Amino acid sequence: MSAQNLLKVAGLQMRFGGLLAVDGIDFDVRPNEVFAIIGPNGAGKTTVFNCVGGFYKPTAGDIVLDGHAITGQPSHMVARRGLVRTFQNIRLFKQLTVLENLMVAQHLKVNRNMLSGLFATPGYRRAERAALERAAYWLDRVGLKNVSNREAGTLSYGHQRRLEIARCMITDPRLLMLDEPAAGLNPQEKIELQQMVDGLRNEFGISVLLIEHDMSLVMGVSDRILVMEHGKPIMIGKPDEVRNDPRVIKAYLGED
Numbered sequence: 001m002s003a004q005n006l007l008k009v010a011g012l013q014m015r016f017g018g019l020l021a022v023d024g025i026d027f028d029v030r031p032n033e034v035f036a037i038i039g040p041n042g043a044g045k046t047t048v049f050n051c052v053g054g055f056y057k058p059t060a061g062d063i064v065l066d067g068h069a070i071t072g073q074p075s076h077m078v079a080r081r082g083l084v085r086t087f088q089n090i091r092l093f094k095q096l097t098v099l100e101n102l103m104v105a106q107h108l109k110v111n112r113n114m115l116s117g118l119f120a121t122p123g124y125r126r127a128e129r130a131a132l133e134r135a136a137y138w139l140d141r142v143g144l145k146n147v148s149n150r151e152a153g154t155l156s157y158g159h160q161r162r163l164e165i166a167r168c169m170i171t172d173p174r175l176l177m178l179d180e181p182a183a184g185l186n187p188q189e190k191i192e193l194q195q196m197v198d199g200l201r202n203e204f205g206i207s208v209l210l211i212e213h214d215m216s217l218v219m220g221v222s223d224r225i226l227v228m229e230h231g232k233p234i235m236i237g238k239p240d241e242v243r244n245d246p247r248v249i250k251a252y253l254g255e256d
Protein backbone atom coordinates (compact mmCIF):
# COMPACT_ATOMS: atom_id res chain seq x y z
CA MET A 1 0.00 0.00 0.00
CA SER A 2 1.11 3.51 -0.63
CA ALA A 3 1.25 5.49 2.60
CA GLN A 4 -0.84 8.02 0.75
CA ASN A 5 -4.02 6.02 0.59
CA LEU A 6 -5.95 3.36 2.47
CA LEU A 7 -8.68 3.06 -0.15
CA LYS A 8 -8.24 3.71 -3.85
CA VAL A 9 -11.16 3.78 -6.28
CA ALA A 10 -10.35 4.14 -9.99
CA GLY A 11 -12.59 4.35 -13.02
CA LEU A 12 -15.64 3.16 -11.10
CA GLN A 13 -18.70 2.52 -13.23
CA MET A 14 -22.05 0.97 -12.35
CA ARG A 15 -24.77 0.40 -14.90
CA PHE A 16 -28.32 -0.63 -14.06
CA GLY A 17 -29.79 -1.74 -17.39
CA GLY A 18 -29.84 1.40 -19.53
CA LEU A 19 -28.92 3.72 -16.65
CA LEU A 20 -25.31 4.66 -15.96
CA ALA A 21 -25.75 5.37 -12.24
CA VAL A 22 -22.00 5.90 -11.67
CA ASP A 23 -19.39 6.66 -14.31
CA GLY A 24 -15.73 7.62 -14.17
CA ILE A 25 -15.44 8.01 -10.40
CA ASP A 26 -11.87 8.21 -9.03
CA PHE A 27 -10.91 9.01 -5.46
CA ASP A 28 -8.74 7.84 -2.62
CA VAL A 29 -9.16 7.91 1.12
CA ARG A 30 -5.98 8.52 3.08
CA PRO A 31 -5.07 7.08 6.46
CA ASN A 32 -6.81 8.98 9.28
CA GLU A 33 -8.84 11.07 6.84
CA VAL A 34 -12.56 11.90 6.85
CA PHE A 35 -13.65 11.86 3.21
CA ALA A 36 -17.21 12.76 2.24
CA ILE A 37 -19.24 12.16 -0.92
CA ILE A 38 -21.98 14.70 -1.55
CA GLY A 39 -24.33 15.52 -4.40
CA PRO A 40 -27.99 16.08 -5.15
CA ASN A 41 -30.52 13.23 -4.85
CA GLY A 42 -29.86 10.48 -7.37
CA ALA A 43 -26.24 11.60 -7.96
CA GLY A 44 -24.97 8.06 -7.38
CA LYS A 45 -23.49 8.36 -3.86
CA THR A 46 -25.17 5.27 -2.43
CA THR A 47 -24.25 3.29 -5.52
CA VAL A 48 -20.57 4.17 -4.98
CA PHE A 49 -20.92 3.09 -1.34
CA ASN A 50 -22.54 -0.18 -2.33
CA CYS A 51 -19.74 -0.92 -4.79
CA VAL A 52 -17.00 -0.11 -2.28
CA GLY A 53 -18.71 -2.04 0.54
CA GLY A 54 -19.18 -5.20 -1.54
CA PHE A 55 -22.95 -4.95 -2.00
CA TYR A 56 -22.76 -4.35 -5.77
CA LYS A 57 -20.29 -5.70 -8.28
CA PRO A 58 -19.28 -2.67 -10.35
CA THR A 59 -19.58 -2.84 -14.13
CA ALA A 60 -16.04 -1.46 -14.43
CA GLY A 61 -13.26 -0.02 -12.30
CA ASP A 62 -10.90 -1.01 -9.54
CA ILE A 63 -11.27 -0.80 -5.78
CA VAL A 64 -8.14 -1.37 -3.70
CA LEU A 65 -8.12 -1.46 0.11
CA ASP A 66 -4.80 -1.38 1.87
CA GLY A 67 -3.06 -2.71 -1.24
CA HIS A 68 -5.55 -5.56 -1.82
CA ALA A 69 -7.95 -5.58 -4.76
CA ILE A 70 -11.47 -5.91 -3.32
CA THR A 71 -13.43 -5.13 -6.49
CA GLY A 72 -16.57 -7.28 -6.56
CA GLN A 73 -15.76 -9.06 -3.29
CA PRO A 74 -18.76 -9.65 -1.00
CA SER A 75 -19.26 -7.47 2.05
CA HIS A 76 -18.18 -10.11 4.60
CA MET A 77 -14.83 -10.42 2.81
CA VAL A 78 -14.18 -6.68 2.74
CA ALA A 79 -15.26 -6.51 6.40
CA ARG A 80 -12.47 -8.94 7.23
CA ARG A 81 -10.06 -6.53 5.63
CA GLY A 82 -11.27 -3.81 7.97
CA LEU A 83 -13.96 -2.00 6.00
CA VAL A 84 -17.32 -1.75 7.76
CA ARG A 85 -20.40 0.39 7.24
CA THR A 86 -23.63 1.71 8.67
CA PHE A 87 -26.84 2.02 6.67
CA GLN A 88 -29.13 4.90 5.79
CA ASN A 89 -32.04 2.86 7.19
CA ILE A 90 -30.51 1.61 10.44
CA ARG A 91 -29.94 -2.16 10.43
CA LEU A 92 -29.66 -3.45 13.99
CA PHE A 93 -30.97 -6.66 15.48
CA LYS A 94 -33.99 -4.82 16.86
CA GLN A 95 -35.26 -7.61 19.12
CA LEU A 96 -31.87 -8.14 20.73
CA THR A 97 -30.64 -5.96 23.56
CA VAL A 98 -28.06 -3.24 23.02
CA LEU A 99 -25.40 -5.42 24.67
CA GLU A 100 -26.39 -8.47 22.61
CA ASN A 101 -25.99 -6.46 19.41
CA LEU A 102 -22.39 -5.73 20.38
CA MET A 103 -21.74 -9.36 21.34
CA VAL A 104 -23.09 -10.66 18.03
CA ALA A 105 -20.86 -8.25 16.12
CA GLN A 106 -17.81 -9.75 17.82
CA HIS A 107 -18.87 -13.36 17.40
CA LEU A 108 -18.97 -12.84 13.67
CA LYS A 109 -15.34 -11.83 13.88
CA VAL A 110 -13.66 -13.90 16.59
CA ASN A 111 -15.63 -17.04 17.35
CA ARG A 112 -15.47 -19.27 14.32
CA ASN A 113 -15.01 -22.49 16.27
CA MET A 114 -18.44 -23.87 17.18
CA LEU A 115 -17.08 -26.88 19.05
CA SER A 116 -15.17 -24.78 21.54
CA GLY A 117 -18.40 -22.85 22.12
CA LEU A 118 -20.45 -26.03 22.61
CA PHE A 119 -18.03 -27.42 25.18
CA ALA A 120 -17.28 -24.04 26.75
CA THR A 121 -13.53 -24.63 26.69
CA PRO A 122 -11.29 -22.30 28.76
CA GLY A 123 -10.23 -20.60 25.53
CA TYR A 124 -13.86 -19.96 24.64
CA ARG A 125 -14.66 -18.61 28.10
CA ARG A 126 -11.65 -16.29 27.91
CA ALA A 127 -12.76 -15.01 24.51
CA GLU A 128 -16.28 -14.53 25.84
CA ARG A 129 -15.00 -12.52 28.80
CA ALA A 130 -12.86 -10.37 26.55
CA ALA A 131 -15.86 -9.80 24.26
CA LEU A 132 -17.97 -8.68 27.23
CA GLU A 133 -15.25 -6.29 28.33
CA ARG A 134 -15.01 -4.80 24.88
CA ALA A 135 -18.77 -4.43 24.71
CA ALA A 136 -18.76 -2.66 28.09
CA TYR A 137 -16.03 -0.33 26.86
CA TRP A 138 -17.99 0.60 23.72
CA LEU A 139 -21.27 1.02 25.59
CA ASP A 140 -19.52 3.52 27.81
CA ARG A 141 -17.67 5.16 24.92
CA VAL A 142 -20.85 5.94 22.97
CA GLY A 143 -22.96 6.78 26.04
CA LEU A 144 -25.27 3.74 26.00
CA LYS A 145 -24.22 2.11 29.28
CA ASN A 146 -27.53 2.93 30.96
CA VAL A 147 -29.59 1.30 28.23
CA SER A 148 -27.47 -1.81 27.69
CA ASN A 149 -30.36 -4.20 28.50
CA ARG A 150 -32.99 -2.42 26.41
CA GLU A 151 -34.13 -3.96 23.14
CA ALA A 152 -32.31 -2.07 20.39
CA GLY A 153 -35.57 -1.39 18.54
CA THR A 154 -36.95 0.58 21.50
CA LEU A 155 -34.08 3.10 21.57
CA SER A 156 -34.41 6.64 20.27
CA TYR A 157 -33.20 7.20 16.75
CA GLY A 158 -30.07 8.99 17.93
CA HIS A 159 -29.18 6.12 20.27
CA GLN A 160 -29.74 3.56 17.51
CA ARG A 161 -27.30 5.48 15.31
CA ARG A 162 -24.70 5.41 18.10
CA LEU A 163 -25.21 1.70 18.60
CA GLU A 164 -24.71 1.11 14.88
CA ILE A 165 -21.42 3.01 15.01
CA ALA A 166 -20.31 1.12 18.15
CA ARG A 167 -21.19 -2.16 16.45
CA CYS A 168 -18.85 -1.22 13.60
CA MET A 169 -16.07 0.08 15.85
CA ILE A 170 -16.01 -3.02 18.04
CA THR A 171 -14.67 -5.00 15.05
CA ASP A 172 -11.54 -2.77 14.91
CA PRO A 173 -12.09 -1.34 11.45
CA ARG A 174 -9.58 0.68 9.46
CA LEU A 175 -12.22 2.32 7.28
CA LEU A 176 -15.63 3.21 8.68
CA MET A 177 -18.29 4.01 6.09
CA LEU A 178 -21.22 6.08 7.34
CA ASP A 179 -24.31 6.33 5.13
CA GLU A 180 -26.25 9.49 6.04
CA PRO A 181 -25.56 9.20 9.77
CA ALA A 182 -27.26 12.53 10.56
CA ALA A 183 -30.58 11.59 8.94
CA GLY A 184 -33.38 11.91 11.49
CA LEU A 185 -31.18 13.44 14.19
CA ASN A 186 -32.05 16.67 16.00
CA PRO A 187 -29.56 19.59 16.02
CA GLN A 188 -28.01 18.61 19.36
CA GLU A 189 -27.60 14.99 18.26
CA LYS A 190 -25.92 16.19 15.06
CA ILE A 191 -23.36 18.14 17.07
CA GLU A 192 -22.70 15.07 19.23
CA LEU A 193 -22.36 12.94 16.10
CA GLN A 194 -19.77 15.29 14.67
CA GLN A 195 -17.81 15.16 17.93
CA MET A 196 -18.05 11.38 17.95
CA VAL A 197 -16.75 10.99 14.38
CA ASP A 198 -13.92 13.40 15.09
CA GLY A 199 -13.07 11.63 18.36
CA LEU A 200 -13.06 8.15 16.81
CA ARG A 201 -10.81 9.28 14.00
CA ASN A 202 -8.35 10.94 16.37
CA GLU A 203 -8.33 8.21 18.99
CA PHE A 204 -8.33 5.09 16.82
CA GLY A 205 -6.55 6.37 13.72
CA ILE A 206 -9.35 5.16 11.45
CA SER A 207 -10.41 6.70 8.15
CA VAL A 208 -14.04 7.61 7.57
CA LEU A 209 -15.95 7.59 4.28
CA LEU A 210 -19.15 9.54 4.65
CA ILE A 211 -22.29 10.19 2.61
CA GLU A 212 -24.31 13.01 4.10
CA HIS A 213 -26.86 15.62 3.07
CA ASP A 214 -26.40 17.75 6.20
CA MET A 215 -23.95 20.37 4.97
CA SER A 216 -22.94 21.70 8.35
CA LEU A 217 -21.87 18.21 9.41
CA VAL A 218 -20.07 17.58 6.11
CA MET A 219 -18.25 20.90 6.17
CA GLY A 220 -17.43 20.57 9.87
CA VAL A 221 -16.02 17.06 9.88
CA SER A 222 -14.53 16.35 6.42
CA ASP A 223 -10.94 16.78 5.29
CA ARG A 224 -11.88 16.40 1.63
CA ILE A 225 -15.10 16.08 -0.28
CA LEU A 226 -16.06 14.46 -3.61
CA VAL A 227 -19.00 16.18 -5.25
CA MET A 228 -21.05 14.08 -7.69
CA GLU A 229 -23.85 14.90 -10.09
CA HIS A 230 -25.68 12.49 -12.43
CA GLY A 231 -23.21 9.72 -11.63
CA LYS A 232 -20.14 11.75 -12.54
CA PRO A 233 -17.56 13.65 -10.49
CA ILE A 234 -17.74 17.45 -10.37
CA MET A 235 -14.72 18.01 -8.14
CA ILE A 236 -12.72 16.86 -5.14
CA GLY A 237 -11.62 19.53 -2.70
CA LYS A 238 -11.38 20.81 0.85
CA PRO A 239 -14.60 22.10 2.43
CA ASP A 240 -13.81 25.75 1.63
CA GLU A 241 -12.97 24.97 -1.98
CA VAL A 242 -16.17 22.97 -2.39
CA ARG A 243 -18.37 25.54 -0.69
CA ASN A 244 -17.24 28.29 -3.05
CA ASP A 245 -17.02 26.36 -6.31
CA PRO A 246 -19.52 27.66 -8.89
CA ARG A 247 -19.96 24.16 -10.39
CA VAL A 248 -21.06 22.86 -7.01
CA ILE A 249 -23.38 25.76 -6.37
CA LYS A 250 -24.93 25.22 -9.80
CA ALA A 251 -25.38 21.47 -9.20
CA TYR A 252 -27.28 22.16 -6.00
CA LEU A 253 -29.26 25.19 -7.02
CA GLY A 254 -29.72 24.39 -10.72
CA GLU A 255 -29.48 26.89 -13.53
CA ASP A 256 -31.77 29.87 -13.78
Ligand SMILES: Nc1ncnc2c1ncn2[C@@H]1O[C@H](COP(=O)(O)OP(=O)(O)OP(=O)(O)O)[C@@H](O)[C@H]1O
Pocket residue numbers: 016019021039040041042043044045046047048
Ligand atom coordinates in the same frame (compact mmCIF):
# COMPACT_ATOMS: atom_id res chain seq x y z
N1 LIG B 1 -30.55 -1.21 -7.65
C1 LIG B 1 -30.83 -0.26 -8.55
N2 LIG B 1 -31.45 -0.57 -9.71
C2 LIG B 1 -31.72 0.37 -10.64
N3 LIG B 1 -31.41 1.69 -10.49
C3 LIG B 1 -30.80 2.05 -9.35
C4 LIG B 1 -30.48 1.11 -8.33
N4 LIG B 1 -29.87 1.78 -7.31
C5 LIG B 1 -29.81 3.06 -7.69
N5 LIG B 1 -30.38 3.23 -8.91
C6 LIG B 1 -30.47 4.49 -9.66
O1 LIG B 1 -29.15 5.00 -9.75
C7 LIG B 1 -29.16 6.42 -9.61
C8 LIG B 1 -28.25 6.82 -8.46
O2 LIG B 1 -28.88 6.41 -7.25
P1 LIG B 1 -28.17 6.52 -5.82
O3 LIG B 1 -29.13 5.94 -4.83
O4 LIG B 1 -26.82 5.95 -5.89
O5 LIG B 1 -28.08 8.10 -5.63
P2 LIG B 1 -27.77 8.93 -4.31
O6 LIG B 1 -26.84 10.00 -4.70
O7 LIG B 1 -27.34 8.03 -3.23
O8 LIG B 1 -29.19 9.54 -3.99
P3 LIG B 1 -29.85 9.95 -2.56
O9 LIG B 1 -29.10 11.15 -2.09
O10 LIG B 1 -31.26 10.28 -2.94
O11 LIG B 1 -29.73 8.76 -1.65
C9 LIG B 1 -30.61 6.84 -9.43
O12 LIG B 1 -31.13 7.22 -10.68
C10 LIG B 1 -31.27 5.57 -8.93
O13 LIG B 1 -32.62 5.53 -9.30
